Amino acid sequence: MLVVMQSNATEEQVRAVCERIETLGLKAHAIPGSGRTAIGITGNSGAVDLGVLESMSGVIECIPVTKPYKLVSRDVKEEDTVVRIPTPSGDVLVGGEHIAMVAGPCAVETEEQCFAIASQLKATGIRLFRGGAYKPRTSPYSFQGLGLSGLKILSMVRKQYGFGIVTEAIDNESLDLVEEYADVIQIGARNMQNFSLLKRAGRAKLPVLLKRGMSATLDEFLMAAEYILSEGNYNVMLCERGVRTFSDFSRNTLDLAVVPAVKKRSHLPILVDPSHGTGKRHKVLPLSRAAVAVGADGLLVEVHHQPEKALSDGIQSIVPDEYAELLDEVRQISTVLKRKVN
Amino acid sequence: MLVVMQSNATEEQVRAVCERIETLGLKAHAIPGSGRTAIGITGNSGAVDLGVLESMSGVIECIPVTKPYKLVSRDVKEEDTVVRIPTPSGDVLVGGEHIAMVAGPCAVETEEQCFAIASQLKATGIRLFRGGAYKPRTSPYSFQGLGLSGLKILSMVRKQYGFGIVTEAIDNESLDLVEEYADVIQIGARNMQNFSLLKRAGRAKLPVLLKRGMSATLDEFLMAAEYILSEGNYNVMLCERGVRTFSDFSRNTLDLAVVPAVKKRSHLPILVDPSHGTGKRHKVLPLSRAAVAVGADGLLVEVHHQPEKALSDGIQSIVPDEYAELLDEVRQISTVLKRKVN
Amino acid sequence: MLVVMQSNATEEQVRAVCERIETLGLKAHAIPGSGRTAIGITGNSGAVDLGVLESMSGVIECIPVTKPYKLVSRDVKEEDTVVRIPTPSGDVLVGGEHIAMVAGPCAVETEEQCFAIASQLKATGIRLFRGGAYKPRTSPYSFQGLGLSGLKILSMVRKQYGFGIVTEAIDNESLDLVEEYADVIQIGARNMQNFSLLKRAGRAKLPVLLKRGMSATLDEFLMAAEYILSEGNYNVMLCERGVRTFSDFSRNTLDLAVVPAVKKRSHLPILVDPSHGTGKRHKVLPLSRAAVAVGADGLLVEVHHQPEKALSDGIQSIVPDEYAELLDEVRQISTVLKRKVN
């Protein structure tokens, strides 16, 4: 924490602030500048809320300095984390040189739908299948997912095609079931700061895919992951899915710069979801290419064999043929970066 | 839904879109304009996701027209909802001509702290006391609240001073307990789209105070309330607490225009939280005045007898004396609007 | 500037950063903390761009500390600036205890229109009249204002009713003319960082009303004012008119918290424009009350006698009768704050 004093702050005011800091059991370091004095504080483990110094006389503002996350930080672990996802057809690796492709429908609708999509995706060679059994929907009147019977359909897809299954949990109850039926627990953007759910995910035995909240700062995103790691689950994959801005032409603004920013601060892998990230079908292909080019460790793409009949998010789903084309271009770009798509 | 065609769309393209719409069991209304044709769609109850029309040839975009909320809408109920909160010292009314003042510490820390603050607030004549027993915190290493023992302290405050108690629930488990010990269930901004929790609150027997999410649009905010009403609980109070923007000088941007906007669309009362809404102590007083002036049905203000020792959010808490001054000014402004502060 | 080192930064890395700082003619102050080391820098007058230190090894980030503005700051002048606007009917004061009401049509359309509105506004007792002769419009095909003949109409209104005239300049050429015909030069939001125009306004002999840019931070807003003061014109009034956010229900989000924020940092008066700030007629009255309640030094309101026929912004204009009601409520609220509306 750094306390910045007004340029006309008196020596007494500076001294009073320093004394208050020392009273709190911390150490104050006055740094007299040509224009104004700043006071550095050390020794704070995070227990004391120093913002209150801002209301002392002569103080302009308090600037936090130390980053609050620990376990997710490169300070603690320098090399990239490579998450290993066990599937019926062998382990899938995510991170390091490995780029993971996850595809499937937004929502599990019927057995026929899932198998139709899965069989076409199987042909492309990808190994992770996504589909929502529990759907967080803005409206209580929209399709809310099939729940347990959706998980059972995913489990059959798993058995039939050897896919690893990625699916979302929305509360502690559904997380128990996802843990039983799937291979990766997805935490959605709206639940990124559902701390009760994050703690439960931290005690789960499966890897977790954590999506960035709609208006989460980078620090908040990493702190949400820290909740999971702090409970003992180190297999966390982050996922950028677009943030909310003033922008008028797409549902969200895909923030690809967060990929190198995460990689500078954290050892965790980060994927990109260009389907939610853009909300429009014709943007999925170009932004998939861009995501891999920027250094993402994987893509989460919505694929539906009949988008115009989808019960949710048909507008952003592409068909399996388009996905095959996407995969082809993404593979070419990954070689430029000397990485492998699995 | 309105489908806008390109200005050079052919008659065939227009016809194809109309046919697709009729296939879905809906009715298409082509509106030929001087520049381009638009196609209105009627008969959609919300089950069909029409966005997919956007990928048909000749189409520029699809514009949603009907608002998805029902029970919260003034279309359904024209007059203002006045929520009645039973407390040991009689009912407190919120909405209509009644402005409700809710005050207390951010977090319940100790019995001494709560009683010290409560006794000073009692003297001001207000009747609703707030304090968090479950604290959603960005960091897993920050104080997370006293939990059940915090609720018990609030319950003692209730008994001693006759306050109605407003406190937050963060998951289904804590909601069960809040329902047992408090008078109003608060749902925090980070849980505004925790739909599992909203449904549980909709089955609770207490009134609910629902805070706007950090980047929630007005439609999303009202739809979150709709989740609660759709489960049978009609005693919902909304609360604006600031939204996330590029702004650099305060933690959030308090969006006071949402108050008249809510009142135009919905019959539910809406309060304002100027403490979280600004994140800075010196802004709480001016923005409290502004909130009442804009037409808010109440204020939620953080008050602490020793802000510099608070375990959370000390920086935005004011002291009881400042609160008394706030209350005095707010009362004067409420008379300009011909309303009563309770 | 504060340079934050990684927690595992070596002593050598810290030393290298300090040496680089000293090479630049500045002074480095290493502050070893329990977790990590930070390095304070003093002696920088602003000429050196220190951000580059961020690319040195072991550095996490560089945090700017000193605020760049000077003349607009309370550090330089503690008491509120009261701007004096000479008008045919005597000086109008803005700031301190004086709240100034500015009203009139968005655009000057005809002599009849201006006189019709002016005569009705004259009856309310207000003393400053606004109307645009040069209109910055998003589309090249929209009405761009009457230009010089608009200024001449405003000048006749001035003579007839004794109003002070507030009108916008959009480039150096129009500023020359505004300086000749009006009493206050308005710089619009879109030109807040048109530095060439700001410098010209700084050499003008009239007071300047500077609107906040659509996405201007507080620092940028104050720095834009600093451009004007640094050229010698100290008669600057700021004006909040709403910022751009994700919000879906109003054209802009009126950021009323900027009023106390400006007053903490600067001695300049700040007005609020609730017409552009909300973009909707039914929000103008409540937000006008709120603006005065939060401490604004004046209001800029669009008034049109026939809003449905207005050539621009009819949707946000109120009629003279509504304005009289607004003025009545605003006057009552101003007495709560012990201020005078002129």
Next chain:
Amino acid sequence: MLVVMQSNATEEQVRAVCERIETLGLKAHAIPGSGRTAIGITGNSGAVDLGVLESMSGVIECIPVTKPYKLVSRDVKEEDTVVRIPTPSGDVLVGGEHIAMVAGPCAVETEEQCFAIASQLKATGIRLFRGGAYKPRTSPYSFQGLGLSGLKILSMVRKQYGFGIVTEAIDNESLDLVEEYADVIQIGARNMQNFSLLKRAGRAKLPVLLKRGMSATLDEFLMAAEYILSEGNYNVMLCERGVRTFSDFSRNTLDLAVVPAVKKRSHLPILVDPSHGTGKRHKVLPLSRAAVAVGADGLLVEVHHQPEKALSDGIQSIVPDEYAELLDEVRQISTVLKRKVN
């Protein structure tokens, strides 16, 4: 324009709105739905401001339907515009299959600096050189550029190395000079809605590079270009350079999805500036790859031989060696898209 009525609007209210529309010389089309009635309006050339209908009784809201831009639209010209930039070493093409690389220092500082950077860039094979002689700076106390003598240095670089010169104009005066000394006139983000400058650029004989404003919607961006085309200059290149959001880890949020969005609506080429778009050196390379992968028609990159000594924006400048690596990767990615980098 579409007028949406309340679900309980009476027939009379619907009729009143229709009559008002007809009075304005337009045609009303009532579309009765199961839930509510909407009214389509045709025949409006843009002269009438229909927003006022929103204040009629029974109306919920007015939704604009037709896009206001014309000349920049694909409706008017289906095929991609390829801008031809004449340079001493032959024409450079931008758009279609041609990707243009523009590089150079943020600001022209000295003859030595420009020649040092230019000679190293010449070796990479690129053909367009950038450098600012007029610098819009947030602070009046920052380096404002060399002005005319900066243009003369650029002109010498042009002669020596055969580069086409891209440089910014900030007002009508500087535009006259840029037109004389350079090959492409750059309009900066802060001036995107300086309509007076846009009109002047529309009468210039050189191609224009128009940067997106910090919070410009897609419509506003295209309308700004429309200003230039409407004055007769059809050689316009757009440029995304990051928008302002809540994001905390980079100066701006680079909005790469705007590239396919522009290409869907407009025939104009669009470049990307990853230097301003991220504000951080270590993000320039990954985001350059991503920009080409998403389909951009060129890159504008800040290169400085001694970033730590740069008078502006050193923190986001890369060195010539890094640029050569960037160029190599970008060339490989462009072949995946079957395009050519020049």
